[in-house]
Amino acid sequence: MATAEKTSYPKEKIRVLFLENISDLAVKNFRNSGYTQVEKISKALTEDELVKEIKDVHILGIRSKTQITPRILEAAKKLQAIGCFCIGVNQVNLKSATEHGVSVFNAPYSNTRSVAELVIGLAIMLIRRIPDKNKAAHEGIWMKDAKGSFELRGKTLGIIGYGNIGSQVSVLAEALGMKVLFYDTETKLPLGNAADGKTLKDVLSKSDVVTMHVPETAQTKNLINKSNLKYFKKGSILINYARGEVVELEALRKYIVDGHIGGAAIDVFPWEPEKNGDRFQTPLQDLPNVILTPHIGGSTEEAQQNIGEDVSLKLLNFLEKGNTFGSHTVPALALPPQEGSHRILHIHNNVPGVLSAINTALSDAKINIVGQYLKTNEEIGYVVLDVDKQLSNRAMQLLKEVKETIKVRMLY
Known part of the structure; x- marks a missing residue:
């Protein structure tokens, strides 16, 4: 530091x-x-x-x-x-x-680990129907019954989105003896014995538990909806600890009420309160075997x-x-230190000729460039210049005047 x-x-x-x-x-x-x-x-x-x-x-x-x-x-x-x-x-x-x-x-x-651990814990709670038994016990009702309660071992976990969190969930699930199928829009190297399900429908139709780990984009909005909830195995479980817009909640409610979906755990919602204590509503309230949490998947x-x-x-x-x-x-740059010089950072619109204009301006002023680094993306360019100490203030002024300049900063 x-x-x-x-x-x-x-x-x-x-x-x-x-x-x-x-x-x-x-x-x-x-x-x-x-x-x-x-x-x-x-x-x-x-x-x-x-x-x-x-x-x-x-x-x-x-x-x-x-x-x-x-x-x-x-x-x-x-x-x-x-x-x-x-x-x-x-x-x-x-x-x-x-x-x-x-x-x-x-x-x-x-x-990553915080979310992955919780997803596995939720899968255990839901497949054993613990929420219903817990609620009954709090209401003074004894519900000692094995019907509809299962082990995770030997069951299939479907992971939608095999990124940082999804792949970590995969490792933990296999350690518990689960089979793992995953679906991702990009080609991913499976960890352990996980298998690429190739299509979303394939993963949904073969999984006992489905867990979502996708970003929120136009393509993932209502990714799980009334059209594909019918592909879920009867009695299967859905877990969404990813983003609030990726599951169509009204459709999910219908499938839970109808008994086609056996349970759900939801942590993220299309609308969430601004602060603790605010009123919160969702279509999934008061449903059997449903766990609702206030966006705390990574909150450890x-x-x-x-x-x-x-x-x-x-x-x-x-x-x-x-x-x-x-x-x-x-654009990403990591820079080695340069002794005996001052470092200037220059951010500019990525159009042809900017680097040439920078070098020409400094050259005409007889300012020696000790080191120079450039990286661009589609929108902007990022140039780091190490220049002669005695002339660095003049260099700063010249760089500010270069056409297409967005920001210039003297680092040291």
Whole structure:
């Protein structure tokens, strides 16, 4: 981690804002690195609130509730990076962030184990019909009955989305003696004895338990719907700890009431309350053998600490070294240190001629380039230049004047 001497900008002037009760470990990492303006707020902010708040913010940390819109990014004149302290980035308008040269980081692996363990636990609870027996016991009714209760061993688990979490669930399921089928739109190497089901229908029709682990996209909206719920085995179980829009809940209710689906566990919903204690409604309330949880699939202390560590270090590496590995907007570069020079970061629209314009401007001013690194994506280019110390301020001014420039920052 960089020390105070490594950067030319005054760390006490860098404002860091963390929303939604982000792990204290993230706050600690920034303060230990010399940043004094670190503010932590326990709740999400509305668009209007954040537009007012973000004008002087350099680093923003959020979780899944805060929505980063083009209007917010337009107001964020000093913003360098956004850290999404969760596994997804769909709460950020990535197109607008890219256009403004704001790097967006997340923690795609940090809560994998927490979700995977819970999915297996839910499968056990539902296949044994524990929710109904638990409810009866709380109501003073004794329901000692083996009918409709089964072991997981020997059953087939269908995994829809064989990514970080889906593949981890696969490993745990096999350890319990389950057979594993998976479906993914991309070719994936199976772990253990898991088998590629080839089609969604094939996996749904052969599985005793189906668990969803897909992102929220236009293609996955209502992926499980009234048209394909009929392919599920009678009495099978559905678990959705992925995204709220991937299951059509009204259709699922009908199939549970009809007895075709034997149980469900749902953690994510198309609409979720803003804060704890708010009224919550879903079509799946008051149904037999259904477990509803308030978006806590990855909410363990271990996961939150891992996320806090992972994302805060990515933000610090970008802020202090210019490293963009893991960014969803700025092209990925990891840079070796260069002694005896000053480092300047230049983000620009990816159009022909920009690099030539940069080099020409510096060459005409007789500014020596000690090192240069370039990476582009479809939208923008990211250039890191190590230049002669004595002429670095002049270089900064020239780079700001290059056509198509989005952002220029002196790193050290």
